[in-house]
Amino acid sequence: MTPSLASPAPPTATRPRRALLAGSAGNFVEWYEFGVYGCFATVIAAHFFTPATASGSGGAGPLIATYASFALAFFFRPVGALLFGRLGDRVGRRPVLVLVIGLMTCATTLIGLLPTQATAGAAAPWLLTLLRALQGLSAGGEFGGAVALMTECAPPGRRGRYGAWQSFTVALGLLAGAGTAALLATVLSPAALHEWGWRVPFLLALPLGLAVLRLRTGLVEPQGPAEPQGPAVRPGAAVRPGAAEGTGGAARPGAAEGTGGAERPGRTARPGGAGRPWRTAWPRTPSAAAPCLGGSGARPAAGSTARAVVLGIGRITGWSAAGYTFLVVLPSYLQSTLGASFQEALIATTFANLGFAASILPAGALSDRVGRRPVMLCGALAVALFALPLLHVLQDPGTSTPAKAAALVCAGATVGLLAGPGPAMLAEMFPARVRCTGLGVAYALANAVFAGCAGLVITALTDLTGSTDIPAYYAAGACALSAAALATLRGDDHLGPLR
Secondary structure, three states: OOOHHHOHHHHHHHHHHHHHHHHHHHHHHHHHHHHHHHOOOHHHHHHOHHHHHHOOOOOOOOHHHHHHHHHHHHOOHHHHHHHHHHHHHHHHHHHHHHHHHHHHHHHHHOOOOOOHEEEEEOOOHHHHHHHHHHHHHHHHHHHHHHHHHHHHHHOOOOOOHHHHHHHHHHHHHHHHHHHHHHHHHOOHHHHHHHHHOOHHHHHOOHHHHHHHHHHHHOOOOOOOOOOHHHHHHHHOOHHHHOOOHHHOOOOOOOOOOOOOOOOOOOOOOOOOOOOOHHHHHHHHHHHHHHHHHOOOOOOOOHHHHHHHHHHHHHHHHHHHHHHHHHHOHHHHHHHHOOOOOOOHHHHHHHHHHHHHHHHHHHHHHHHHHHHHHHHHHHHHHHHHHHHHHHHHHOOOOOHHHHHHHHHHHHHHHHHHHHOHHHHHHOOOOOOHHHHHHHHHHHHHHHHHHHHHHHHHHHHHHHHHHOOOOHHHHHHHHHHOOOOOOOOOOOOOOOOOOOO
C-alpha cells in the first residue's frame, strides 16, 4: 500500500507544467493553420474558386467564397465541441486531446496536397470545404479539452495565467503562420508562390502535429487540479473555512464518498474500479476529480448549463469578433480594400499579432490578482472606443510607418486583454461534470457566429457599401455587446476553487 501512496508524488509536482505544454501545443498547431489560411486567402480564392482571378479579374466574389469556406469550418466547431466535449467529460481529457490533434493534422496536411480547380474542376472547392469542416470538428473539441486540462491543473491562484497560455499559443500560431507566409513571399517569386509555394505551410503541419501527438499520448490523465487540494492554501481561504463542508461548490459530498477524496487514500477502493483498468488510466474526470474540483456527483440541470453557455457566448463575443478582424481578416482587407501588397499586409498582421501576444500573459496574470471582470471590460471598451480611430490611422496615406505599426500593436494588445483572462473565466462558469462541453460549446458558438463570419461579413459589406470602415464597426459593435455581458461577472470568481 505504501508504494501506491508514494508513487503519485513525483507526477503531482510536474503535472501542471506538463498539462500546460500538452494543452497549449495543440492550440499552436490549430491556429498556425488558421493563420496560414487567412494569409493565403487571396491565393486560395484564385486556385479553388475562380482560376481566372489569378490574373486579377473576378472582383470580390472568389474571396467571399473563400471566406464562406472559412466560416463553414467554424460552424462545425459547435458540433465538435458537443461531441468531443461529452467524451472529455465522460472518459477524460487525454483521449479527446489525442483524437482531435490527429484529426486536425490529417485535414491540414491534405489541404496542402489538394488539386486545384484547374486540375480537379468543380470537385476542388468541395474537397477544400470538406477538409475545412473536419478541421472545424477537431478545433471544436480542442478548446474545451485543452482549457479544462490547463485550468484544472493550475496551481493555487494561477488559473488565469495558465488559461492564458491557450490564448498565447493562439498568438504564437498566428504569428508562425504569418511569419511562414512572409518568409515564403520573400524567398520565392510571386509566380512560384502562387503556383506551389502556398502549399508548403500546410504540409508543415504534419511534423508539428506528430510532435504534439507524441506529447499528448504520454500525458497522464489528471486526477484533479492542484489548486483545490486544501482550501487553506487558497488566497482568501478565510472565507472558505471548511473543506469537509463543500465550500468549493454547491455540494462537495464526494470527498467523503470514496470518489477520490481530499487525501485520495484508496484509489483501489474507487467504485467501479475493479475489473475496469481503463477507468484508472483514463478516469471519468468528474467522478475522479470531483473533490478537487469542488463538484458534486450530481449532473447540473440542463437549463442552468444552457444559461451559462448563452452568457458565456455574450462575454466572449468581442474577443471572437475583434480577434479575427484584427488578426486574421486584416491581410486580405489591406490587399483588397486599401491596395496593399502581399508583403505589406503580412508585415501589418505580424505587428498586430505581436501586440496580441505581448499582452495575453500579463492580462491573465493580472486577472488572478484583480479579477477577470476589470481586465476584460477594459479590453472590450478599448476596442469599442478606439477601433475606428485606429483603422483611420491605417487608411491615411500620410501616416508614417512607425505610427501605423504602433496602431497595429495597440489593436492586437486590446484583444489580448480579452483573450488572456477569457479561458479561465469560461472554465469558472461550469462545474466539472460539464466543463469540457459547456466551455467548448460557448466558445465554439461565439466563434462560429462572430469570428468565422468576420471575413465573409466584412468583405461582403465592404463590397456592397463601398465603406472602408466596416471592420472597425464590426469589431466595435461586438465589443460593446460583450461589455454588457462582462459587467455581470462576479468580482471574486477568480478566488474560489473550480466547481
